[in-house]
Amino acid sequence: MHELSIALGILRVAEVEAKKANAKSIERIELEIGTLAGIEFEALDFVWPSAVKGTILEHTKREIIIINGKAQCVDCETIFALDNHYDSCPKCKSNFKSIINGKELRVKSLEVSQ
Numbered sequence: 001m002h003e004l005s006i007a008l009g010i011l012r013v014a015e016v017e018a019k020k021a022n023a024k025s026i027e028r029i030e031l032e033i034g035t036l037a038g039i040e041f042e043a044l045d046f047v048w049p050s051a052v053k054g055t056i057l058e059h060t061k062r063e064i065i066i067i068n069g070k071a072q073c074v075d076c077e078t079i080f081a082l083d084n085h086y087d088s089c090p091k092c093k094s095n096f097k098s099i100i101n102g103k104e105l106r107v108k109s110l111e112v113s114q
Contacts, residue, residue: 003043006105007051013107018056023112026060030109034067036085036102041066069102 010031018026033039041064052058069082073089074096080089082102088095 002038003040004047004051006039007044007047010107011052011055011057014057014060014110015055017107017110018112021110021112023056023110023114025113026056026110027113028061028063028109028111029057029107030063030065032065032067032104032106032108034069034102034104036069036082036099037105039105065108067101067104070100071097071102072100073097 010029014026014029033041048062052060069084070079071082071087072079073092073094075094076089076092078089078091079100080091082097082099085099086095089097
């Protein structure tokens with residue numbers, strides 16, 4: 001279950017940024033996670049309480065913005081929704097595509113208190 005290492009990575013980012021801001025606590029953390037990032041949202045929800053227990057994120061409100069997959073066909077340049085990495089272009093059925101959105105995994109913002 002790599003969601004635990006993801007949660008711990010998010011915690012490390014939050015701790016570093018809180019230290020830079022001389023923050024005593026983090027009130028809210030906003031995450032952007034793409035549907036193609038390979039993260040199981042239920043598994044992340046399951047490991048989150050254990051990962052942040054006793055840390056600066058223990059009482060933080062967590063918000064997740066889900067970024068849907070989008071790709072552009074290399075052959076016909078059609079832009080289309082991408083639910084899975086292996087989906088083909090709906091117009092020409094080509095499997096050659098460039099992924100535009102959906103692989104994101106980032107801490108978008110932190111709301112801290114001094």
